[in-house]
Amino acid sequence: MDQRAIGVFDSGLGGLTAVRQLRRLMPSENIIYFGDTARVPYGNRSRETLLHYARQDLRFLSGFQLKAVVVACGTVSTNCLEELRAGSAVPITGVVEPAVKRAARLTRSGKVGLVATRASVASGAYERAFRRLDPALEVHALACPLFVPLVEEGRYRPGDTVIETVAEEYLAPLREAGVDTLVLGCTHYPLLSEVIRHVMGLRVELVDVGAEAARDCRDRLSAADALADRAEGSARFYTSDRAVDFQRLAALFLGEEAAGPVEQVDISQYGE
């Protein structure tokens, strides 16, 4: 039993989709979330910039008593995970491995699709993880750089012609390639599930990377006998831009109001 908190960070609000799953799976845990809303999006940044940002994010979280960290950002998980792990005393879960395992289990045709940010796709991290697991899988990776800004603008609902047009244009090649499993490789994308399902067809299995990372974190804590033992856990949220903006949008990603205080921090203080 370990009462310390789980730290979670993302470039912005997308990682709250992972928090939603963590709270569902482990309601007794305390969660400390940092969303770097002042510097979102990360998805088009260079690897050097991503590493600089991610180290600051992790350094901020390291000021709390933590037993685990979930990198709820596809872009950081694909580009910087090893470096972050190397410098951390706390175990770090990224989103790639758990999602890849799930997708490899789900696919029947052996054709798997991946949609993610430009930096995630360029890193090749998902493909490498699939290859390690099963070299016979055919992986079709696609960058969808307009998805994050559209989600953040609230343009993710079925019936919105802008997101439907963008999704159709991005996803048509994956549909035509016949993938039967699609990894939503960015934590913003679960909000697009309905729109994506509409384009890809109901038979295609969608893998939510935040949900898989949450499950992985739960399994590791459970195996280490490090789950918390309290009636109800709490959540605290930190953001690098205005707390009111975070609060206003958080409910979309969490599926509930940000049930906990939201505070702004100056992330540049946590730097190299």
Ligand code: DGL
């Ligand atoms: N939520 C982040 C991810 O999973 C991406 C958004 C961004 O580009 O910052 O990749």
